[in-house]
Amino acid sequence: MPDWKKLIEGKxxxxxxxxxxxKANANERIPAGQxxxxxxxxxDLGIRPQVTTDNWSLRVYGLxxxxxxxxxxxxxxxxxxxxxxxxxxxxxxxxxxxDWQGVPAREILAMAAPLPAAKHVTLHGYDGYTTNLPxxxxxxxxxxxxxxxxGGPLTAAHGGPVRIVVPKRYAWKxxxxxxxxxxxxxxxxxxxxxxxxxxxxxxxxxxxxxDD
Ligand SMILES: Nc1nc2c(c(=O)[nH]1)N[C@H]1C(S)=C(S)[C@@H](COP(=O)(O)O)O[C@H]1N2
Ligand SMILES: [Mo]
Numbered sequence: 247m248p249d250w251k252k253l254i255e256g257k258x259x260x261x262x263x264x265x266x267x268x269k270a271n272a273n274e275r276i277p278a279g280q281x282x283x284x285x286x287x288x289x290d291l292g293i294r295p296q297v298t299t300d301n302w303s304l305r306v307y308g309l310x311x312x313x314x315x316x317x318x319x320x321x322x323x324x325x326x327x328x329x330x331x332x333x334x335x336x337x338x339x340x341x342x343x344x345d346w347q348g349v350p351a352r353e354i355l356a357m358a359a360p361l362p363a364a365k366h367v368t369l370h371g372y373d374g375y376t377t378n379l380p381x382x383x384x385x386x387x388x389x390x391x392x393x394x395x396x397g398g399p400l401t402a403a404h405g406g407p408v409r410i411v412v413p414k415r416y417a418w419k420x421x422x423x424x425x426x427x428x429x430x431x432x433x434x435x436x437x438x439x440x441x442x443x444x445x446x447x448x449x450x451x452x453x454x455x456x457d458d
Contacts (some may be wrong), residue, residue, distance in 0.1 A: 291437075326347060
């Protein structure tokens with residue numbers, strides 16, 4: 247069991263390092279306060295859920311017309327895309343040109359048919375992690391429910407077999423080991439959002455903390 251208090255304080259300290267506003271980067275694809283990396287670091291709560299292609303499934307529920315539960319075979323049978331995007335972590339690293347492969351989130355949401363009252367989502371990971379977004383943010387074409395990146399299947403450390411990626415937000419807004427997408431009417435802050443991380447998380451506005 248990780249030492250939660252230490253882990254949380256450590257991550258917050260790293261993200262808060264440096265005075266604001268941060269200096270712009272020479273590479274204009276790297277947001278202020280970020281440094282480019284090429285080694286795709288790993289960051290999570292330290293819980294590795296035992297999820298494989300055999301026991302993984304994705305549930306979409308809440309304010310939807312059709313609740314759905316998609317298993318690995320059904321997911322593989324859906325139209326696959328590759329979406330290249332940049333990945334920005336609030337702990338100040340960015341990796342460019344990540345070639346995520348999988349199914350656009352909006353294809354899966356369309357199958358569930360969100361009800362008109364559905365305005366917000368909670369993404370749930372198999373490790374118990376949650377994060378929140380407006381439903382609209384998941385409908386962008388760059389939002390992928392991904393099984394592969396950088397030429398191979400997602401490793402367990404990076405959220406395999408399936409994670410979601412939301413490139414326009416800091417990386418904590420994408421749940422690894424994606425278990426469920428829950429739709430609701432009102433916003434419900436997730437794991438980091440209740441601990442002070444910014445609700446919107448736009449890296450181009452340096453929305454790291456809610457008190458920024
Ligand atoms: N299920 C789950 N998803 C998660 C996390 C987590 O702890 N659990 N951490 C988030 C954070 S804070 C970041 S920065 C990214 C890191 O993804 P990576 O480990 O593939 O770099 O995953 C996000 N998604
Ligand atoms: Mo993070």
